[in-house]
Amino acid sequence: MxxxxxxxxxxxxxxxxxxxxxxxxxxxxxxxxxxxxxxxxxxxxxxxxxxxxxxxxxxxxxxxxxxxxxxxxxxxxxxxxxxxxxxxxxxxxxxxxxxxxxxxxxxxxxxxxxxxxxxxxxxxxxxxxxxxxxxxxxxxxFQMSDTSLLVNRNEFIRDVNKFDMLAGHLQNKWIGFLDKNENYLGDQWSVVNDASAIMIRDTSFAPQTPSAFAKNLITLVAHQRPKLETIRVYFIRNESDTSYWLRIQIKRHEGKDAAYLKxxxxxxxxxxxxxxxxxxxxxxxxxxxxxxxxx
Amino acid sequence: MLRSTLSSWREFLTPVSHKSTFQSTGQITPEEFVQAGEYLCHMFPTWKWNEVTRAVTYRDFLPREHQFLVTRKVPCGRRAEQFTNVRDAEDGADEDGWVIEKGETSSGGFETTVGPAGPKGPPNGNKAGAQDIDELLESFEIEEAEEDSDDIVAAAPRADRRYYDLYIAYSTSYRVPKMYLVGFQGDGAPLTPEQMFEDISPDYRTKTATIEKLPFLTSSVTSVSIHPCKHANVMRVLMGKVLQVKQRERAARAAEAQGVETSGLEKTPGPEDDWEDVQEDLDIGLRVDQYLIVFLKFMASVTPGIEHDYTMEGW
CATH class of the missing domain: 3.40.140.70 (Ubiquitin-like modifier-activating enzyme ATG7 N-terminal domain)
Incomplete structure (x- = not known):
């Protein structure tokens, strides 16, 4: 893609x-x-x-x-x-x-x-x-003005057990961090450096299009991990069949003015x-x- | 107003009966209301019991967690006229016979226009006033920098789409469930009673639809209720029909003795299919559980535009 x-x-x-x-x-x-x-x-x-x-x-x-x-x-x-x-x-x-x-x-x-x-x-x-x-x-x-977010892969979450596991950790939370084996690490910044994927609660219904709240969360993650280039994000909705994941590329534009929030x-x-x-x-x-x- | 007040007194004064008579009278007891409500919530998870909060006015013959049933923001894509009276709706003949007959058009009457129900002025306000307000609001408009929201997929809500919060409470005076509707515009603003009447089928609009406050909430929320004076009778007839269909099917099934499992799924969907599976092991036919499901079929005919069955898409 x-x-x-x-x-x-x-x-x-x-x-x-x-x-x-x-x-x-x-x-x-x-x-x-x-x-x-x-x-x-x-x-x-x-x-x-x-x-x-x-x-x-x-x-x-x-x-x-x-x-x-x-x-x-x-x-x-x-x-x-x-x-x-x-x-x-x-x-x-x-x-x-x-x-x-x-x-x-x-x-x-x-x-x-x-x-x-x-x-x-x-x-x-x-x-x-x-x-x-x-x-x-x-x-x-909000989003940093010197950053673009690109999608280079998207897929539905086919594995219902995995969905249940992910959704279970998102009770009353907006975000969760996962390690490379997709074990749940937590929802606080203390674990962000160990994370290789994140999951976000999604209130949108449009196919594979997240709610704008996700922009805030991704922007914060990109801010906390200034070297991060791509990240896999699970978007968790109410049903497993509409939940999906995206591989998002965080593209920082060199030379732009000091980052302000768009x-x-x-x-x-x-x-x-x-x-x-x-x-x-x-x-x-x-x-x-x-x-x-x-x- | 007088009738609503009288009926709320009557509601208060009528003693509660606990004797089950639904098969012969079409009425149910509070216990049966709870039982049928549980079944409804199980079969249609968009229906829920009330939450136990300070916002509820509790009635002590029902458990606090089973005071009323609610489903929120059921979509309503078309006005009732569009189902029954397309011609009149189109040529904008404002005063159909049944509207005038009502005799309460003093404040401009029911609007029978079916056009977009966008944020227009009050139905009885004069045109100039509405225009002033539009202009006033326009003066609020924010000039938006293009790049700030170029990543937002803008999809404004459809102007003719409305949403209804539907409530079912138990009516002690008629011993039947009673339906209350609270409507919203596509953009989230509350509908006026006149606008809500547009979604009640004309046959019922002038007879059984009443404007009243939701009696089971402490805050005053204006709703349109479907007056339950005829419910018991209709329900008795409908339940009787369901029973007949059941018996016919059972007879057919006994004759065939095979293919039972597929028949229910592949037939053209009729109102009697939804509870088929739970029915099989019963001899006498009807269980009071299904009462509210039948009741909702009945209500769907009163409010044809409200997509009561939209949940079925998920099944």
Missing amino acids: SETQLKFCYPFISFIDISFFQELARLKLEVFKLDTELRSLYSTINCNHRDQSSQSGHLFLDSQSFDAEGSSKDVPLSGSLLNFNTLEDFRDFDKTKFLNEKARTLFEQGLKDPNHCIQFFMLSFADLKKYKFYHWICAPS TSGWERNVQNKLIPKLTDLNSLVNPTKLAEQSV
């Missing part, structure tokens, strides 16, 4: 439950008030469905997402919410800068524990008088545009509207 650039999928599609907006409205009135600090969110990516039309797992936010007490068996994903007081603040906020800063933070967190380089961020504005909610979610993914990650709307989403909850929560519709 010839070398091609490694492509990625957006790591999730986000679904916002009405109860999320309602809880946000309550918190805004009772807790946040005019405060605009980052607030923690707790969610999961559901990769269990086999909907052929989706390209990636579903991130689900509801009223429970403000609460650390999650008990789900899906892939846990933590996030932060930045809620604005006015629509103008939301609009004028420098989102590119925000994304770059967050990517940098995740990169640095990832240098301590690779599982911590993955998070999502949400910007929101709740127009409580008009029952309108504006929000935008990003999942920062980032992306704002969620696109249905027209594939980079703009926020607006949800009109008038007919869902406005009491007078509800009374009109009710049977």
Whole structure:
């Protein structure tokens, strides 16, 4: 197989439950008030469905997402919410800068524990008088600007026992390191120099196309092992028959300027545009509207 | 609203019966609901029981871990009209007989347009307002450096695709399962009740579909529920049909006595095939386990666009 650039999928599609907006409205009135600090969110990516039309797992936010007490068996994903007081603040906020800063933070967190380089961020504005909610979610993914990632071999994981073994070690983790006999070494940087393969949890459904989260992890591995040229990566999905491995070539371009992080990650709307989403909850929560519709 | 409130009182007041009568009445007891739910989760792993969290309003005649069943983000590719009434949907005749008959079109009525359900303005908002909002959102757009995301395979969600969270709870007043639907746009935003009604088949839309809050969650989530007043009767008839088919098959099988194993797999798939294997060792035919599977077949006819059976692709 010839070398091609490694492509990625957006790591999730986000679904916002009405109860999320309602809880946000309550918190805004009772807790946040005019405060605009980052607030923690707790969610999961559901990769269990086999909907052929989706390209990636579903991130689900509801009223429970403000609460650390999650008990789900899906892939846990933590996030932060930045809620604005006015629509103008939301609009004028420098989102590119925000994304770059967050990517940098995740990169640095990832240098301590690779599982911590993955998070999502949400910007929101709740127009409580008009029952309108504006929000935008990003999942920062990053890569060194002087590096290209190429694929030069790909295959499905045929061996179900091996898949089970690999998947078993990835519970609640994003990454794991394997030695040359494919024994599990651990998920921390202390074992990275002994590793000859890695495995990554994959929330994408597109055939042999990993989620953009993998980019963060591979970038960190390449950073920790500056001499590394090729690496075999197992991408573990929910079912063995769609999991696969790729041999990825890490190509560093000499002479480029000092490496900075190339980032992306704002969620696109249905027209594939980079703009926020607006949800009109008038007919869902406005009491007078509800009374009109009710049977 | 009045009817919903009355029915929730009734739900609260009706005493729970534990006597099994599903074969004669089509009703089930809470114990049978749990049993049928267990079977459903086993056969269709996308269905799950509720998680035991503070978000649930518990009813004490059911175990805390078996309060309701849920399956999330079931795809829905087409609106109900597209199955039954293509002509009217196409020429955009907004006021079909059954829509007007409802007599509650004060807020613009049900939209019968089947076009892309993208992020458009509120159904009852005026055009100018919606346009303003589009322009407003456009002003947020980020100019993206081409190279920053040239490695991302962009596949925007299809605009006409929706997703439904389906909930099945036990109705004490009718002693049957009751279905609740909570819909989402392809881009993840919640659907309005009007939009959800587009996915209920017209025959049921004006009669048995009700807007109500999910009663088993502490937070208020607006859903469309399928009112269970006729469920028991329909279920009794459907279960009777299943029984007949079973008996016919058993007779045919007794006659043939061979090729049993392949017949079930190779026949054209009919609604009666899915539980065939578990059925074989039973003489009286029906087990209450299958109740919810039959119930879902029934619900699939109420919501033709929702791909209840999409899980079968994995089988």
